[in-house]
Amino acid sequence: MFSRSALRSFASELRWTAxxxxxxxxxxxxxxxxxxxxxxxxxxxxxxxxxxxxxxxxSATPRAQDAKPxxxxxxxxxxxxxxxxxxxxxxxxxxxxxxxTFTSPLKVTKSMLSQLPHLAGQKPHYVVAQLHARPYLLTExxxxxxxxLMPKVKAGDILRFNRASAVGSRDFTMKGTPTxxxxxxxxxxxxxxxxxxxxxxxxxxxxxxxHVKHATSKHRYTLMRVMDVRVKTPEExxxxxxxxxxxxxxxxxxxxxS
Amino acid sequence: MPLRxxxxxxxxxxxxxxxxxxxxxxDFHYCNWAGSSKxxxxxxxxxxxxxxxxxxxxxxxxxxxxxxxxxxxxxxxxGREKPVCVRNLEPSEILKKANLLKEASGEKxxxxxxxxxxxxxxxxxxxxxxxxxxxxV
Numbered sequence: 001m002f003s004r005s006a007l008r009s010f011a012s013e014l015r016w017t018a019x020x021x022x023x024x025x026x027x028x029x030x031x032x033x034x035x036x037x038x039x040x041x042x043x044x045x046x047x048x049x050x051x052x053x054x055x056x057x058x059s060a061t062p063r064a065q066d067a068k069p070x071x072x073x074x075x076x077x078x079x080x081x082x083x084x085x086x087x088x089x090x091x092x093x094x095x096x097x098x099x100x101t102f103t104s105p106l107k108v109t110k111s112m113l114s115q116l117p118h119l120a121g122q123k124p125h126y127v128v129a130q131l132h133a134r135p136y137l138l139t140e141x142x143x144x145x146x147x148x149l150m151p152k153v154k155a156g157d158i159l160r161f162n163r164a165s166a167v168g169s170r171d172f173t174m175k176g177t178p179t180x181x182x183x184x185x186x187x188x189x190x191x192x193x194x195x196x197x198x199x200x201x202x203x204x205x206x207x208x209x210x211h212v213k214h215a216t217s218k219h220r221y222t223l224m225r226v227m228d229v230r231v232k233t234p235e236e237x238x239x240x241x242x243x244x245x246x247x248x249x250x251x252x253x254x255x256x257x258s
Numbered sequence: 259m260p261l262r263x264x265x266x267x268x269x270x271x272x273x274x275x276x277x278x279x280x281x282x283x284x285d286f287h288y289c290n291w292a293g294s295s296k297x298x299x300x301x302x303x304x305x306x307x308x309x310x311x312x313x314x315x316x317x318x319x320x321x322x323x324x325x326x327x328x329x330x331x332x333x334x335x336x337g338r339e340k341p342v343c344v345r346n347l348e349p350s351e352i353l354k355k356a357n358l359l360k361e362a363s364g365e366k367x368x369x370x371x372x373x374x375x376x377x378x379x380x381x382x383x384x385x386x387x388x389x390x391x392x393x394x395v
Contacts, residue, residue: 126381141274142376155361156277170382190273193280194361197369223363225273257382257390 100162106183106242107251113234113244115172115254120231122169127187127229129161130179138187142226145195150222157191158227167231171257174231177250183240184252188227196220269377279315280364283333284356287323294345298328301349309356316360330355334364 088096108116119125126139136144138161153159162182167174174180197219204213232240245251272278286302289295302320310318323329327345330352334340340359344352 124378124381136374138374139376139378139381141271141378142374143271145370145373145375147373155279168381190277192273192277193363194358195363195365196367198367200369225271225277227274 100182102183106181106237106240107245108184108234108237108242109245109247109251111247112174112252112254113237115256116231116234116237118256119167119169119172119174119254120233122171125167125169125185125229125231127161127164127168127185128166129187130163130165131161135165138189138226138229140226140229144189144224144226146222146224148222149194149220150191153191153222155191155193159189159191159224161187161189167229169231172254173257174252174254176252180252183242184232184237186228186230186232189224190227192223192225194220195223271377278335279313279360280334280336281316281332281360281362282335283317283319284359285329285331285333286318286320287326287329287331288320289324289326289328290322291324292327295328297347297349297352298344301352305349305353309353313360330359332359332362332364334362336364338364338366340364 124139126137128135128137130136131146132148134147138144160182164180164182164185164187165176165178167180167185174184199216199218202215202217204215272280286298286306288298288302290299306318306320310316327343329341329343331339331341340362342355342359344355347355
């Protein structure tokens, strides 16, 4: 989310000028959030359409195949700072989430593809998500209180953690080198609010001086709830346009428990 | 026989499925006479209608409280309340305070060291010396 403003301006230009260059349908931003869990049925026609255009690499990796936004006009009386958006219609078009653009399709090694059903089929899953180079071990339904105040998010927003160093289940772990490709798994969190700590007072003293200075601090933290942690099955990956390659050195591997 | 409380079958995990804002009500108190309520009165006239329109899920009550400093009080789903005194504040600052109350979780402020709190069982289970193969040290 840190180079997002640049991405956003780029994407909004694309959106206005030629939305069909990135995706087959205009305004597919909704795809970034609402994902695939319950959508195996609705995937079929989309995946076929992606097979008809194999020459463009991005159409081979549609992020999600569900609900196209209906071209809802953004409401005019939206005030950024104060309002909690209830639906996507409340969010202005320039602020809507940007669909990630990938330059190449997902590459999966043969060995990983053979192991992946074991991992994907064994629930529940955990993910070690990296945020500012700190690991957070998350499972579904966890409460997460970030050690900082995340800028530009509001209560009710849904985020997708796309840097993970490991995804695993009880018996299998997929380790990244150093991170796993974000198209293999899905970890979504919902911002539930902002919390603060009790006022901290630190006494600052100097030698040979009776005066004591009190430094106060009261930090604020973003609260989140993990909505889902999921590993995609090989069928889903192939339907989304993954390419099978030979085993290499720097690919993610799935390790069984020893 | 000891008295037993009702056991809940599920724990509330707001946001995992549906998301409900924890702030359910905001009370705005002001005084018509006192100077410390000047900013609050301007806020009530100019900012509050828009704020209330944008947050239809929050009940908003405005009532005078003569001879007292102005106050915003937030009431939360968990039954707690959070009062903030807004004496001598500008309307824009009061709007910030109202937003703070809106986004707050309503819990008592605590210092926590661990970022993640989980109700789930450990995914990989607890290590046992009797299972798994032997490993050299």
